[in-house]
Amino acid sequence: MTLDWDGISHITKVDPAKPLPADISALEGTDLVIVGGSDDVTEANTLEAIRAIAETYPSIPVFQEPYSSDHVSRETIEAADFVAVPAVYNGDRDHFVGKHVDLFTEVGRAPEDLLGAGLPIVGDLIASKGVDAIADLTASLIGEGYVVQHLESTAAVTSGVDTTYTSDQVAGAALATETFYGFPIFYVEYSGTYGGPEDVEAAARYLEETTLLYGGGIDSREKATEILEAGADAIVVGDCFHDDPETFRETIPE
Numbered sequence: 001m002t003l004d005w006d007g008i009s010h011i012t013k014v015d016p017a018k019p020l021p022a023d024i025s026a027l028e029g030t031d032l033v034i035v036g037g038s039d040d041v042t043e044a045n046t047l048e049a050i051r052a053i054a055e056t057y058p059s060i061p062v063f064q065e066p067y068s069s070d071h072v073s074r075e076t077i078e079a080a081d082f083v084a085v086p087a088v089y090n091g092d093r094d095h096f097v098g099k100h101v102d103l104f105t106e107v108g109r110a111p112e113d114l115l116g117a118g119l120p121i122v123g124d125l126i127a128s129k130g131v132d133a134i135a136d137l138t139a140s141l142i143g144e145g146y147v148v149q150h151l152e153s154t155a156a157v158t159s160g161v162d163t164t165y166t167s168d169q170v171a172g173a174a175l176a177t178e179t180f181y182g183f184p185i186f187y188v189e190y191s192g193t194y195g196g197p198e199d200v201e202a203a204a205r206y207l208e209e210t211t212l213l214y215g216g217g218i219d220s221r222e223k224a225t226e227i228l229e230a231g232a233d234a235i236v237v238g239d240c241f242h243d244d245p246e247t248f249r250e251t252i253p254e
């Protein structure tokens, strides 16, 4: 699948460890769904959430965003349109480079070496489909350059973030993403709290090819509008979808 970012301004982050609202019709107005969380996520609950959304709204693209390779399987790769893998600039080494090299080491091994390797289900996929599956798999993986700005969030604790970036540093990370690292997505992450427009304004100055996402604490039309006007290509709304679907509808741009 190729993804056209034009027209994507509202993204819903669905936490697979939380129950979906009884009525998920609020998703009708969202442009893309990311399935991922930082606590109690498993391959099974990820797959269940992806399938529930894809079956109800087949035209909405769905990303899986794992924080561990244990969450990725042949089924999740096939059920999701893309697997988005965070690279956390202000995280520990494991979360900027370590986990990715481990993942691609598994992906790049010859199929026969993958049987019984650390990513058994991915290995099984490659063994069953042949070397072409390596290309299929890498084509479905998207890197996301992340800056995690809320130290109290599970995302920060999980990825070893112990200091936030100044807006100048956010701008620097954005410039590096655009011109050096080449991740297709730059993500300003305030998970659980509203960070305001400053970091988005700083990052937007340098991003042309890169898609700029902001997530964290959006629970009103005013906040959604403020972030989009600051230069984000899309806002990501998470908690509000699970906690208050009616208010969530207000975050969707008209």
Ligand code: 1GP
Pocket (backbone or CB within 6 Å): 013, 189, 190, 191, 192, 193, 214, 215, 216, 217, 218, 236, 237, 238, 239, 240
């Ligand atoms: C979390 O950026 C998302 O990864 C959304 O944040 O849950 O605070 O809306 P909220």
